[in-house]
Amino acid sequence: MKKARSIKKPGVNIDMTPLVDVIMLLLTFFMLVATFKAESTEAIEVQLPESVVTDTTKLPEKDIMTLTLTKAGDVFLDVDNYKVKEEVFGSSVGIGLYHPDSTSKSEYETTGGNINGKPFKRPVTILDKAGFEKTLNDLRRALKGQTDGKSDFRIVLKGDLDTNYGVVEDLMESFKATRNTRFALVTDVKSNKPE
């Protein structure tokens, strides 16, 4: 009895402190990365198309104007600068809605505020073609005004796989009309498939 006890005792306590230290470090790292990503992605879920890596350009970190295209053809105009949004949309979490395709109806408007079948809570400003183009210019002017013309928005298009090309075509026309001739399409990295 006595012997068994004395053998058991030394093996019982393991010092967990170094393990906890490392795990804490990892945890803080992932938390920081996660919050950073959550800021740039929107509440609107889209399924991005995939493309093979061709150029090494990654998304810029700030001053992004995001145009999210849903399946139904609704375009949501958002920027990552809340002061600019307050100036243009009247709310720091406001967002602009534009439905360019006249042959279909906006999902947001017909369902009374749903996007992809889920209710959307952020304040939405509904825009027509002229309003959309004006808002594009207003957003850029607001940012330039706040930063003394130092920064400018990069336009980023996040389209859903099933969006009709017509929506993109209409947007490109508006970009041309407002002299926003540079924009980027966001895609997911395609996993290497055999050719």
Added chain:
Amino acid sequence: MAGGGFDAPESGGGLRKQKKYKKGKRIGVRIDMTPMVDVIMLLLTFFILTTTLNTPQIMQINLPKGDQEDKIKVDMGNVLYVRVSENGNAYFSSGLSDGSEAEPVKVEFNDMKSKIESLYNQNPNLLILLKFDRNMKYSKMIDILDEINRAEIEKRYSFMKMEDPDKEIVTKAGG
């Protein structure tokens, strides 16, 4: 001497306090970290799973400045029309120098890259004009741009509206 009144009970309790302090030290030495580690591990796995989901990349596109005056004149002989129907079928037809264009040829998606490369080798001034049907899916557009970007050529392409005559050409060739 009001102060003395306070002193007396304090010194009287001194011994008792010392004893208590010693006892407390003995009990509080080891803290069981296991529940904390459990929770942290749980959080860690959560954050790992949520962050590594996707890494988006971008495809840069430059549009021409939208002035009516500075329309670029191109030799029709350098033009390659890529028309894509509603169903996503691509038709290539090369422009001819006299302003007309060759018969559209249906090109399978997998052959697109090699076809573009061979056309570019024949004519390094190749300009690709993309005409997509409005009802085509956006993912198809990305696929085709991706194929053009992957082809080892000097990338020169622009978007054009698909007009009714283009639609007729496509439907005649098979839709």
